[in-house]
Amino acid sequence: MTxxxxxxxxxxxxxxxxxxxVDLLRDAGPATVVGECRDGREAVDAIRELxxxxxxxxxxxxxxxxxxxxxxxxxxxxxPVVFVTAFDQHAVAAFELHAVDYLVKPYDAPRLREALRRVRARAASGRAEALAERLSSLLGAPGLREPSMARERLLVRVGEEMRVLRxxxxxxxxxxGHYLRIQxxxxxxxxxxxxxxxxxxLDPEWFVRIHRSTIVNFQHVRHLRPWFGGDYHVRMADGTDLKLSRTYRESVIQRFPTAGT
Structure with missing residues (x-):
């Protein structure tokens, strides 16, 4: 990186x-925006292509x-990644621990400029491998799931109301899409x-991702059923069958002490 x-x-x-x-990057240069992505799937494709x-x-x-x-x-x-997050200081501590650049919303041009300066400094030092190791560590960082972040009661917006859920x-x-269906x-x-x-x-001891678009409360899982192509269906207490994708299959099955693959 020159x-x-x-x-x-x-x-x-x-x-x-x-x-x-994009507007802030104009003032934080030298920087050129090569693309904008609306979601994670677009981001994966753009990173590989661009x-x-x-x-x-x-x-x-x-x-x-x-x-x-x-x-x-x-x-x-x-x-190199500069994370943008609205998380509170408990989560920010995890980014700092693993030395990954981050911006807390709302951020300004000087803070963005500093983040880009750090990216340049790291690239100049030739520490790409070290950065990759930090990213790997961050994926499993316990600081992103501090017990203080798990809540027994949640406030969620439903229409014009704010509902309290246990x-x-x-x-x-x-x-x-941009919404959540909460059962x-x-x-x-x-x-x-x-x-x-x-x-x-949510408490990670009980709430587990079974698909890129689905989280389940493990206390309400009734059984798993093999399905086509290595997938499983998860039967919930209300009778709903949800897809357990191959990506998350092993981590979910391992939660059953006597279960095999």
Whole structure:
């Protein structure tokens, strides 16, 4: 990476946030925006095709969040990443621990300029392998799932109302575009939000990802049933069958002490 303008890929599911990032990059240069992505899947394809110098990557996106983008591309094949997050200081501590650049919304041009300066400094020092190792470590960082972040009661917007839900009443949550379908023991709710942000508030001992778009409460899983192509179906307490994809199959099955593959 030379003194030429950094080639930046902007990834955020909100159009306003993408536009703001592009505008700020004009003042944070030298930088050139080579692409804008609305979701994680677009980001994976763009990273592979465009090979940007740096990715400005939103953490909380529906269906495929920022961490899943890294998993899909591979930590050792990822360009330098500057995470963009609305997480509180508990989560930020995890980014600092693993020495990954991050921006907390709302950020300004000077803070973005400093993040890009750090990217250049790391590239100049030839520590790409070390950065890849930090990204790998970050994917499993316990600091992103601090117990203090897990909540027994959650506040979710349903229409014009703010509803209070007990976490243990939630059976499963499914991403649907920019919305979440939240199934409780009594009803199904539609709430605007991202799956990653919701998962960050739930106890990882009980809430587990079974698909890129689905989280289930393990307390309400009744059985697993083999399906086609190596997939499984997860039968929930309300009788709903949800797809367990091959990506998450082993980690879910291992939660059953006596289960085999």
């Amino acid at each position: 003194d030429a303008a950094l080639r930046v890929l902007v990834v955020d599911d909100e159009a306003i946030a993408r536009r703001r990032a 090979e940007p110098d740096v990715v400005l990557l939103d953490v909380a996106m529906p269906e495929m969040d920022g961490f899943e983008v890294i998993r899909e591309v591979g930590a050792h094949r990822m360009p 976490a243990d009443e939630i059976l499963w949550v499914e991403a649907d 409780t023991a009594q009803e199904r709710l539609l709430s605007r939000g991202g799956l990653a942000a919701m998962q960050a508030q």
